[in-house]
Amino acid sequence: DVKVTQSSRYLVKRTGEKVFLECVQDMDHENMFWYRQDPGLGLRLIYFSYDVKMKEKGDIPEGYSVSREKKERFSLILESASTNQTSMYLCASSLLGTGVNYGYTFGSGTRLTVV
Amino acid sequence: AQKVTQAQTEISVVEKEDVTLDCVYETRDTTYYLFWYKQPPSGELVFLIRRNSFDEQNEISGRYSWNFQKSTSSFNFTITASQVVDSAVYFCALRGNTGTASKLTFGTGTRLQVTL
Numbered sequence: 001d002v003k004v005t006q007s008s009r010y011l012v013k014r015t016g017e018k019v020f021l022e023c024v025q026d027m028d029h030e031n032m033f034w035y036r037q038d039p040g041l042g043l044r045l046i047y048f049s050y051d052v053k054m055k056e057k058g059d060i061p062e063g064y065s066v067s068r069e070k071k072e073r074f075s076l077i078l079e080s081a082s083t084n085q086t087s088m089y090l091c092a093s094s095l096l097g098t099g100v101n102y103g104y105t106f107g108s109g110t111r112l113t114v115v
Numbered sequence: 116a117q118k119v120t121q122a123q124t125e126i127s128v129v130e131k132e133d134v135t136l137d138c139v140y141e142t143r144d145t146t147y148y149l150f151w152y153k154q155p156p157s158g159e160l161v162f163l164i165r166r167n168s169f170d171e172q173n174e175i176s177g178r179y180s181w182n183f184q185k186s187t188s189s190f191n192f193t194i195t196a197s198q199v200v201d202s203a204v205y206f207c208a209l210r211g212n213t214g215t216a217s218k219l220t221f222g223t224g225t226r227l228q229v230t231l
Contacts, residue, residue: 033219035221040124040223041223042119042121042206042221042222042223042224043206043208043221044221045218045219045220048218058218088158090160092160092219103150103162103165104150104162104219105162106152106159106160107159108157108158108159109158109159111158
């Protein structure tokens with residue numbers, strides 16, 4: 001069964017800490033995404049990557065950075081965590097292109113609390 | 116810019132009732148793709164359907180059906196004879212075909228509560 005795995009289900013971090021959220025996919029997908037989910041706001045795109053070492057800003061990149069050193073792994077980095085970054089973070093992957101098998105697969109999410 | 120609007124924040128129904136979740140979208144792309152996802156309490160987003168803009172045929176899958184109308188930019192989702200297991204948050208999403216083409220834009224979601 002194809003999978004997107006996020007390393008942590010729940011995280012609690014202190015304000016000012018550097019936080020790494022890890023995501024691994026086993027489907028050989030070119031595209032990987034990080035979304036943030038907040039009540040009443042739906043899912044908002046933070047960053048995405050369409051190839052190794054390539055990245056593009058999404059709608060709300062401020063306060064975040066990403067790293068993609070290998071095709072299967074996409075990391076989200078909070079350089080200095082703040083309480084307004086308390087949220088559910090969802091990773092997703094997809095194939096490049098729009099063929100019949102095109103779709104997005106999501107991980108189970110990481111609920112991050114910054115105190 | 117792309118936008119997806121799900122005006123219904125929460126819907127409560129009694130089991131076996133039919134329920135329709137509304138989705139209205141905006142895009143300047145002539146080719147685009149529409150999706151519905153289900154998010155149960157466990158948190159993982161489950162893919163339900165993808166529809167291409169050039170295919171306006173409605174679709175039925177068991178108790179689920181989707182009504183795509185380009186004229187009104189809507190892609191509504193109907194659950195027939197709802198069940199308690201249908202309780203979840205449902206998201207409509209849109210992917211365009213220009214610019215950052217892979218970007219999936221989500222609506223704010225509709226929480227469906229099905230009670231006995």
